[in-house]
Amino acid sequence: MNVPLLDLKEQFRTIEVDVRRAVDRVLATQQFILGPEVDAFEKEAASYTGVAHAVGVASGSDALILLFMAMGIGPGDGIVTTPYTFFSTAGSAAHLGIRPVFVDIDPGTYTISPEAIEKVLVEGGPPGVKLRAIVPVHIFGQCARMAPILKMAKEHDLAVIEDAAQAIGSHYQMPDGTIRMAGSMGRGAILSFFPSKNLGAMGDAGMVVTDDAALADIVRIMRNHGSRPKYFHATVGLNSRLDALQAAVLRVKLSYLDRWHEARRANAQRYRELFQSAGLVESGHIVLPARPPDDGKNGYRPHIYNQYVVRARDRNALREHLKKRGIGTEIYYPLPLHLQECFRNYGYREGDLPASEQASRETLALPIYPELTPEQQQAVVESIEEFYRQS
Ligand SMILES: *Cc1c(COP(=O)(O)O)cnc(C)c1O
Numbered sequence: 043m044n045v046p047l048l049d050l051k052e053q054f055r056t057i058e059v060d061v062r063r064a065v066d067r068v069l070a071t072q073q074f075i076l077g078p079e080v081d082a083f084e085k086e087a088a089s090y091t092g093v094a095h096a097v098g099v100a101s102g103s104d105a106l107i108l109l110f111m112a113m114g115i116g117p118g119d120g121i122v123t124t125p126y127t128f129f130s131t132a133g134s135a136a137h138l139g140i141r142p143v144f145v146d147i148d149p150g151t152y153t154i155s156p157e158a159i160e161k162v163l164v165e166g167g168p169p170g171v172k173l174r175a176i177v178p179v180h181i182f183g184q185c186a187r188m189a190p191i192l193k194m195a196k197e198h199d200l201a202v203i204e205d206a207a208q209a210i211g212s213h214y215q216m217p218d219g220t221i222r223m224a225g226s227m228g229r230g231a232i233l234s235f236f237p238s239k240n241l242g243a244m245g246d247a248g249m250v251v252t253d254d255a256a257l258a259d260i261v262r263i264m265r266n267h268g269s270r271p272k273y274f275h276a277t278v279g280l281n282s283r284l285d286a287l288q289a290a291v292l293r294v295k296l297s298y299l300d301r302w303h304e305a306r307r308a309n310a311q312r313y314r315e316l317f318q319s320a321g322l323v324e325s326g327h328i329v330l331p332a333r334p335p336d337d338g339k340n341g342y343r344p345h346i347y348n349q350y351v352v353r354a355r356d357r358n359a360l361r362e363h364l365k366k367r368g369i370g371t372e373i374y375y376p377l378p379l380h381l382q383e384c385f386r387n388y389g390y391r392e393g394d395l396p397a398s399e400q401a402s403r404e405t406l407a408l409p410i411y412p413e414l415t416p417e418q419q420q421a422v423v424e425s426i427e428e429f430y431r432q433s
Contacts, residue, residue: 047370095258098284102234106134180209202228305412350410
């Protein structure tokens with residue numbers, strides 16, 4: 043049975059009529075840059091995310107660059123972040139001459155470790171670098187442990203910028219029981235609408251979300267060459283606008299998003315049951331995704347499963363085996379950022395951030411997309427069972 047890691051064609055079939063109608067609406071107006079579709083999507087996305095302001099931009103990576111620029115974080119400054127993430131969390135900072143200071147992750151959830159952040163804050167970070175912000179990543183669709191992070195940031199006068207690229211619609215439960223949406227907890231946050239995210243555009247797209255009206259306004263100016271009024275530039279910005287066509291498509295898809303999250307959660311639950319009854323959890327061959335210890339109470343399920351990532355014994359050979367069986371998987375991420383060649387000058391060595399390095403060696407993302415069928419999931423688990431029986 044063929045089981046791709048992600049099948050966007052299947053999703054498109056279910057929304058095709060709506061999407062074509064939305065695209066036609068834009069084609070009829072021939073207004074492709076900003077305009078009413080972008081305005082409307084910004085309002086709808088802000089409301090969905092539980093923030094006051096949303097600014098549509100060209101990608102999640104640009105959203106990070108624009109947010110750093112708008113906050114005046116630049117050369118000589120540092121951000122504390124995780125090495126176990128997509129490149130642009132740190133790449134967007136480095137692009138501006140900001141030093142990413144990497145700290146290790148919690149091995150259970152793969153999110154940044156608040157204890158590791160605290161250690162850096164107490165030690166003060168690398169010499170000559172002024173720490174300005176903590177950038178937690180809600181990796182795979184599950185929020186980082188935000189309560190201690192927000193507390194530390196306050197104590198040390200640092201901003202919190204959430205990389206919520208993989209986590210639109212994910213929740214976090216504060217210690218007092220209040221529930222917050224991913225992207226609504228920091229000074230600002232970024233979303234990505236890369237096609238493989240839970241809310242994916244038909245191309246590149248991203249967004250800055252924030253409750254801070256002044257900050258949103260600066261991002262709005264900066265995404266459009268820093269110009270206001272038109273052709274007058276008090277600052278130097280970028281050309282990084284959200285396309286009207288993408289906004290129109292995203293508006294359609296946003297109306298399905300909660301249903302898709304639910305389908306992914308149901309698939310995750312089915313995997314849990316299948317792996318457990320196959321004995322692969324008990325035997326230690328497979329480690330299922332965990333919930334953070336201060337979260338997930340009372341059956342409350344905050345994860346949106348942008349990726350379903352397990353630890354697997356003999357991961358690389360398992361991946362080869364699954365490939366032969368027609369099952370798509372991916373390694374997120376095979377080399378943590380502190381060991382990337384482009385960051386060699388920061389001086390990290392193998393062994394510096396062991397939990398991240400171990401995760402890079404052991405994790406495997408399995409198909410989890412909403413349209414995945416129970417039969418396909420069964421085929422995935424049976425093929426994994428077969429691999430460990432043979433090995
Ligand atoms: C997808 C992603 C981004 C931004 O990606 P773009 O492709 O630029 O939209 C940033 N951080 C993380 C963690 C991501 O997964």
